[in-house]
Amino acid sequence: MDVSPYDGLLFVSFGGPEKTEDVVPFLENVTRGRGIPRERLVEVGQHYFDRGGKSPINDQNRAFLAALRIDLAEHGIDLPVYWGNRNWDPYLSDTVAQMRADGIKRAAVFTTSAYSSYSSCRQYRENLFEACDKTGDVEGGPVLDKLRLYYNHPGFVEPVVDGVLASIEDLPAAERDGARILFVTHSIPTSMNDNAGPEGNAYVAQHLDVAQVIADQVAARRGVTHEWDLVYCSRSGAPHIPWLEPDVNDHLEELAGEGVKAVVMCPVGFVSDHMEVVYDLDTEAMATAERLGIHARRSPTAGEDPRFVAAVRDLLLERAAVERGEAPERLTVGGLGASHDRCPAGCCFNQRSQLPTLSGEDSPQYSG
Numbered sequence: 001m002d003v004s005p006y007d008g009l010l011f012v013s014f015g016g017p018e019k020t021e022d023v024v025p026f027l028e029n030v031t032r033g034r035g036i037p038r039e040r041l042v043e044v045g046q047h048y049f050d051r052g053g054k055s056p057i058n059d060q061n062r063a064f065l066a067a068l069r070i071d072l073a074e075h076g077i078d079l080p081v082y083w084g085n086r087n088w089d090p091y092l093s094d095t096v097a098q099m100r101a102d103g104i105k106r107a108a109v110f111t112t113s114a115y116s117s118y119s120s121c122r123q124y125r126e127n128l129f130e131a132c133d134k135t136g137d138v139e140g141g142p143v144l145d146k147l148r149l150y151y152n153h154p155g156f157v158e159p160v161v162d163g164v165l166a167s168i169e170d171l172p173a174a175e176r177d178g179a180r181i182l183f184v185t186h187s188i189p190t191s192m193n194d195n196a197g198p199e200g201n202a203y204v205a206q207h208l209d210v211a212q213v214i215a216d217q218v219a220a221r222r223g224v225t226h227e228w229d230l231v232y233c234s235r236s237g238a239p240h241i242p243w244l245e246p247d248v249n250d251h252l253e254e255l256a257g258e259g260v261k262a263v264v265m266c267p268v269g270f271v272s273d274h275m276e277v278v279y280d281l282d283t284e285a286m287a288t289a290e291r292l293g294i295h296a297r298r299s300p301t302a303g304e305d306p307r308f309v310a311a312v313r314d315l316l317l318e319r320a321a322v323e324r325g326e327a328p329e330r331l332t333v334g335g336l337g338a339s340h341d342r343c344p345a346g347c348c349f350n351q352r353s354q355l356p357t358l359s360g361e362d363s364p365q366y367s368g
């Protein structure tokens with residue numbers, strides 16, 4: 001399995017606190033530049049304090065990385081895998097410095113974020129530039145090629161379908177066929193979705209596309225068609241700024257009014273069961289469903305399902321072939337096809353940030 005021109009794979013995630021004293025410094029990292037007062041950060045951090053300050057995200061990433069390293073080795077791919085976070089240790093800039101010290105010239109980059117938007121894609125590319133810029137000169141490399149968005153890669157989707165089916169079966173028998181599927185993702189400002197992707201609206205369009213695929217596969221496997229909706233969680237920011245709606249809790253209120261008795265919440269917007277899932281859904285939304293008398297189950301994210309781990313290998317091999325000038329098969333499901341390899345200039349633009357980026361058509365590493 002030829003992975004040239006790559007001599008490294010960089011795994012990038014959001015990062016999260018590991019203990020109580022990490023919480024506010026972590027939140028200061030996440031909100032850097034937004035001047036949020038410390039007392040507000042303590043308030044936002046309450047969900048973390050309630051869990052002893054530890055987010056599940058770093059351990060989930062450690063487990064995924066262990067599975068990924070085994071998968072690559074089992075397929076004869078001898079490639080060092082590096083891990084860097086945007087907002088907590090191991091920091092991306094330290095990791096890139098290590099890659100430089102190890103002589104890595106060109107690495108493929110996998111991020112734990114599957115969709116197009118400023119927060120879920122372009123901000124990662126800004127952080128890649130910042131990490132390279134902070135630890136040497138950007139042109140000096142390593143060249144970092146962010147792998148295409150994978151929300152519609154079968155390796156990401158299949159485990160999610162299986163999770164929804166299992167959650168439906170976990171409902172009381174009488175409620176299963178009428179259960180409604182609530183596809184849940186992270187809310188973002190409506191303006192951020194307007195600018196998402198090369199033509200805008202990509203964040204919502206991608207979620208709707210993959211939700212339809214999942215609903216269709218569930219119907220095919222159960223012989224029952226389930227109504228479904230795309231709903232949102234984790235809305236934050238100033239109340240007067242419009243964010244994508246409906247919030248999952250508001251939608252549960254509405255469904256109760258329509259007499260819906262059972263739902264499966266499918267966190268299709270996330271790749272692992274981190275705080276946005278275990279708090280916003282498992283704690284908050286579940287309590288809302290309970291209060292409303294709605295039977296609710298939350299299906300698992302793709303997590304470290306072997307098919308998702310294999311998808312990272314597939315995306316790596318695919319992009320390596322593209323960079324060698326070949327035309328590899330690109331595995332996708334749904335109607336939108338494979339996302340671009342290099343983000344077009346201005347893709348997922350956010351008027352709040354003019355920071356330079358890597359892995360885009362207008363990035364110095366490509367435009368020289």
Ligand SMILES: CC1=C(CCC(=O)O)c2cc3nc(cc4[nH]c(cc5[nH]c(cc1n2)c(C)c5CCC(=O)O)c(CCC(=O)O)c4C)C(CCC(=O)O)=C3C
Nearest residue numbers: 014016030055057112113119120186188236237274275276
């Ligand atoms: C689209 C998206 C993803 C999914 C893609 C991806 O995975 O990247 C995501 C993931 C995550 N978001 C996370 C945590 C936070 N997100 C925040 C703030 C924000 N997120 C936003 C968007 C997203 N966020 C936005 C538009 C803001 C407003 C601030 C701004 O305009 O920039 C804040 C600040 C407090 C607040 O403002 O609520 C925190 C603490 C964690 C860690 C969880 C853990 O610790 O387990 C993860 C994985």
Ligand SMILES: [Fe+2]
Nearest residue numbers: 119186234276
């Ligand atoms: Fe977030």
